[in-house]
Amino acid sequence: MRALATNPAARGLSDDAAVLQFGGEALVLTHDVLAEGVHVLPEQDPADIAWKLVAVNLSDLAAKGAEPLGVLLGHTLGAGDERFLAGLGEVLAEYGVPLLGGDTIAAQGPRSWGCTAIGRATHRPVPSRSGARVGDHIFVTGTLGKALLGFEALRDRNGADHTAYSRPRPRLAEGQALAVEATAMMDISDGLLLDGWRMGEASGVTLALDAQAIPVAEPNRRRECLSWGDDYELLFTFPPDRQPPVPAHRIGAVVAKGGSAISLDGEFLTSKHSLGYVHG
Amino acid sequence: MRALATNPAARGLSDDAAVLQFGGEALVLTHDVLAEGVHVLPEQDPADIAWKLVAVNLSDLAAKGAEPLGVLLGHTLGAGDERFLAGLGEVLAEYGVPLLGGDTIAAQGPRSWGCTAIGRATHRPVPSRSGARVGDHIFVTGTLGKALLGFEALRDRNGADHTAYSRPRPRLAEGQALAVEATAMMDISDGLLLDGWRMGEASGVTLALDAQAIPVAEPNRRRECLSWGDDYELLFTFPPDRQPPVPAHRIGAVVAKGGSAISLDGEFLTSKHSLGYVHG
Numbered sequence: 200m201r202a203l204a205t206n207p208a209a210r211g212l213s214d215d216a217a218v219l220q221f222g223g224e225a226l227v228l229t230h231d232v233l234a235e236g237v238h239v240l241p242e243q244d245p246a247d248i249a250w251k252l253v254a255v256n257l258s259d260l261a262a263k264g265a266e267p268l269g270v271l272l273g274h275t276l277g278a279g280d281e282r283f284l285a286g287l288g289e290v291l292a293e294y295g296v297p298l299l300g301g302d303t304i305a306a307q308g309p310r311s312w313g314c315t316a317i318g319r320a321t322h323r324p325v326p327s328r329s330g331a332r333v334g335d336h337i338f339v340t341g342t343l344g345k346a347l348l349g350f351e352a353l354r355d356r357n358g359a360d361h362t363a364y365s366r367p368r369p370r371l372a373e374g375q376a377l378a379v380e381a382t383a384m385m386d387i388s389d390g391l392l393l394d395g396w397r398m399g400e401a402s403g404v405t406l407a408l409d410a411q412a413i414p415v416a417e418p419n420r421r422r423e424c425l426s427w428g429d430d431y432e433l434l435f436t437f438p439p440d441r442q443p444p445v446p447a448h449r450i451g452a453v454v455a456k457g458g459s460a461i462s463l464d465g466e467f468l469t470s471k472h473s474l475g476y477v478h479g
Numbered sequence: 480m481r482a483l484a485t486n487p488a489a490r491g492l493s494d495d496a497a498v499l500q501f502g503g504e505a506l507v508l509t510h511d512v513l514a515e516g517v518h519v520l521p522e523q524d525p526a527d528i529a530w531k532l533v534a535v536n537l538s539d540l541a542a543k544g545a546e547p548l549g550v551l552l553g554h555t556l557g558a559g560d561e562r563f564l565a566g567l568g569e570v571l572a573e574y575g576v577p578l579l580g581g582d583t584i585a586a587q588g589p590r591s592w593g594c595t596a597i598g599r600a601t602h603r604p605v606p607s608r609s610g611a612r613v614g615d616h617i618f619v620t621g622t623l624g625k626a627l628l629g630f631e632a633l634r635d636r637n638g639a640d641h642t643a644y645s646r647p648r649p650r651l652a653e654g655q656a657l658a659v660e661a662t663a664m665m666d667i668s669d670g671l672l673l674d675g676w677r678m679g680e681a682s683g684v685t686l687a688l689d690a691q692a693i694p695v696a697e698p699n700r701r702r703e704c705l706s707w708g709d710d711y712e713l714l715f716t717f718p719p720d721r722q723p724p725v726p727a728h729r730i731g732a733v734v735a736k737g738g739s740a741i742s743l744d745g746e747f748l749t750s751k752h753s754l755g756y757v758h759g
Contacts, residue, residue: 217579219548221599222502228579230551230595234586268499271510273553273593299497299508306514308588313553315510315595319501 225320229259245279246286256316257369264378265318272301273313326384331402344416344424399460505600509539525559526566536596538649544658545598552581553593606664611682624696624704670755679740688731
């Protein structure tokens with residue numbers, strides 16, 4: 200990652216969605232890749248891979264309060280294509296999103312799938328991860344760690360429900376409702392602590408979190424739930440005198456930047472690599 | 480490919496760029512993937528891979544008469560990333576195109592790279608491959624087969640110039656000038672004969688080509704030059720009473736649909752697979 204991080208040409212390759220002013224509107228664009236052996240378990244139903252591929256990109260749009268206009272796909276052909284297409288059809292129908300185009304290739308080795316999603320911002324300024332202000336309250340939608348349990352269910356074939364991992368649901372409606380007043384917003388793809396650290400860094404503040412206030416799927420494994428990704432919930436900050444218009448848990452407050460961009464119960468978390476899932 | 484071609488969910492996965500009406504403008508979107516071992520020679524400079532990845536997507540925009548607004552990249556990390564980024568910087572600077580975003584992954588096995596390009600149509604209706612009318616004249620920009628010779632130079636390391644293969648130049652300016660009056664237009668990525676067949680099919684006509692009128696880089700290997708891809712020249716049809724505003728060779732005329740959507744010196748070419756490069 201060092202080569203990419205230090206090269207000016209690569210500065211655009213962040214996890215954040217891009218915002219493009221166009222025709223009097225703001226377009227939101229995002230591109231994510233899933234790879235076999237990295238993001239996808241060997242035993243996963245290709246229909247679920249297709250669902251997740253589209254859903255994680257729609258989640259990036261959700262974090263910008265954008266309504267989806269369509270997706271483009273880069274698909275590596277291979278076994279299970281019929282299932283892949285079935286899942287693709289399901290996720291596109293579920294969210295009313297057209298497939299605008301894409302490319303198919305036949306390649307050897309582990310496969311990868313790319314998806315570009317394009318959306319229209321429903322509110323401007325478009326929320327970003329850099330707008331958190333000292334005094335803001337910090338919120339999260341849903342419950343964290345459900346994807347962790349779903350992943351284990353799938354990996355261990357223990358019969359438990361793995362939907363939260365295999366078919367994440369982007370918070371599109373919530374994102375659009377929150378975009379009006381949220382001071383900062385992002386989706387949690389790599390774990391609350393790492394993504395929260397990113398928001399704090401981008402905003403030049405510290406996100407001070409209260410561990411017990413954070414809703415987790417498995418209280419005995421709270422720290423794991425906070426550093427495991429794939430939940431695709433929304434993390435956002437809100438002015439202290441305002442209430443979010445959608446169900447969300449208040450999990451802390453934004454404070455002046457301290458020893459790290461994130462703290463948990465007053466302890467600054469400084470080692471980035473222990474916070475969550477780091478790609479590459 | 481059969482699974483994809485017959486599944487409704489996959490109908491959008493064609494080679495053609497997508498056109499999206501938005502904010503009073505027409506957006507053009509395209510996504511292409513290059514894969515190691517398929518589109519890329521092992522000995523290729525990663526800087527050239529980056530150039531080509533962006534250039535082939537810009538070529539899709541050129542065929543729509545679109546001006547580029549930006550690109551998003553899906554990059555598989557690996558050896559030569561510094562060179563890849565150098566080439567990426569070069570092609571983006573050459574065409575004044577911003578990198579809007581993207582994703583990087585670390586995966587095993589042969590790598591692939593995806594690129595999404597987004598552009599603004601400079602003329603509406605936006606040219607497509609389906610607008611060729613009986614009586615139109617058929618034109619092509621540039622000389623075909625240069626990429627073939629460049630490919631061989633690179634493969635055989637014979638010291639000849641391989642720029643035409645490794646650093647194709649999208650015909651952006653030509654595409655914008657032609658979009659005003661061209662009845663149909665596409666870029667030649669898979670060979671004149673196959674892409675011409677596609678245009679004929681989409682338009683419900685036959686493209687009747689005159690072999691000797693087609694400019695080729697190696698006249699002794701004319702047929703090869705016509706069925707080899709990667710030249711990224713523009714193929715377009717024009718009303719018979721109008722002259723194209725950019726340099727181009729007239730190579731035939733559109734006639735009522737006969738035994739195939741393409742003919743060469745009066746012979747209908749009916750076997751799709753002998754016409755050019757078929758992906759997947």
